[in-house]
Amino acid sequence: MAERILDGAVHEDDVPPDYRDVLRVLAAAAAPVAPVPSAEAAALAAFLSTRRPVDPPRRKSVVSKLLGAKALVALVLGTATVGTAAAAATGALPDPAQATAHRLVAVMPDADSAGQAADVAAGAGDHATLPGAAGLCQAYASGSSGEDGRRLDSAGFKRLSDAAGGTDKIEAYCGTVTAAAKRAAGSAATGQREALVGACRAWLTADQQSRTDTLAKALVDRLTTAAGSADGIARYCTELVGQDQAAPAGSAAAPSATPEPKAPTTPPAKGPGEAVPSGVSTPSHPAPPTPRG
C-alpha cells in the first residue's frame, strides 16, 4: 500500500485513517504550480547562452587546427588524454555534442603524420636541438652500410655531428634518437588504435539520427575506411570495442554494451494507478531486457 501511496495511485477512502493526512501532504507537495515568467525568462536566457552555433563548412579548418603541432606533440608524448588534445589546441571547450566529435577527430593522426610525430618526439627528447634528427640518423645508418643514394651529405653530416657533440658521438646520439622515434611511432600507432576505439564507442552509443547529424563527418569517414565500408562499421566497431574490453567471446556476437543507458521507446511516464516499467535500464529492474543496438 505504501507503494501505491507514493505512486499517487490510491484514494483517501482506501487508506487507514492515520495515512489520510499523509496523502494530503504528499498531494500538496506535488501540487501543480503557477507559471513564473521571470524565472522562465532567466532559464531561457541561460539555455541560449549554452548554445553555440556550429558552422559545418568551417569544420575542416577546425580539424586542421586541432591536428596542429601542439596536439600532435601532446599525443605523441603520451601526455594527452582524449580531452586535453582538443582543449589544448583550441583553448576552449566547444559545445558538448561537437566536443566529442572534435576530440575524437583530433587524436586520429593520418598515416603520414606518424613520421612527423616521430620527428617531433625525437626533437622533444634530450637532444632536442636537431629537427629532422631521425631522418638524418637513418641516412647515416644507411650510409655506413654502404648503400648509394641515401648517404648523408656533408651538410647533413655536419649537423648531425654538431648535435651529437662530435663525430665519435654520432652513433650514441643516433641510438637515442631512433629509440625515441620508435617509441613515438609505437605510441602514435597505439594512439591511433585508442582513437579508433573511442570513435567506435561514440558511434555505437549514438542512435541512427545522431550518426548522421551529430558525429563529425571526418570521424564517420575514418570509421568507414577502417571498417572497409559504411555497412561494415557496426561489425568492425563491435569487434574492436570487444577486443578492447577483453570481453568473453560470447558477447562479441551481440552488439557491444554501451556505457550510457539506452532506454526503450516510451512507455508513458507514471500516472495514477499505472504500473511503471523503468525508462532507464538498470540491473536490478525486473523489466525485460532492453533492446540493444
Add this chain to the structure above:
Amino acid sequence: MIGPGFGEILAGARDGDERAFAVLWRDLNPAVLRYVRIVAPATAEDTAAEVWLEVCRGLGRFRGDEAGFRSWVFTVARMRAVDAARQAARRPVRPVPPDLLPDRPAADDPAEAALEAQATREALALIAALPPDQAEVDALRVLAGLDAPQVGEIVGKRAGTVRVLAHRGLRRLAQQLAERTGV
C-alpha cells in the same frame, strides 16, 4: 509529463530551439525546485538554476526517452543539491541584526507566492524534517514521479532499500501528523 511528443521536444531543445527547452523546463522545474528545497533549502533557486545549466550543457550527450530524461535531470539535481548542502554546512550563516538588513521582499513576494502555495510549503517542510535519506527518496518518488529502481540509480541504493526508506518516511510522517493534531 510531456508524453508522445517528447522526442521531438528534446531534439528541438538540442538544436537550440528555446521554445522546446521551455517545454522541458516548465514540465520539470517545479519538481526540481521543490526537491532542492527539501534537500538543500538555503540556496534552492540558485541550485535549481545550476541544475538547468548543467542539463543544457549536457543535452547533446543525452540519449533516452522521457523517463530517462527525468532520471538524468534528477541525478544532476541530487548532485548539485548535495554539494550545496555541504557548502552551506561549512559556511554557517550568522544572523544579521534586523535593522541592518536591506528592505527585502516579504515572505509574500508575488513570485514566491505564485510558486508555492501555503499547503505546499508546509508539505515540503514536513518532508524536509524527515531523516535525510528518507526525505530524499520520498521526494524523488513523489515529486519526480520516479519508481523505486530509478530512485535507486540516482541515490546509489538498491530498489529494495529505497522502498524500505520510503515506507519508513511515510510512517514517520503519519506519526508526526498524528502528534500535531493530537489524534
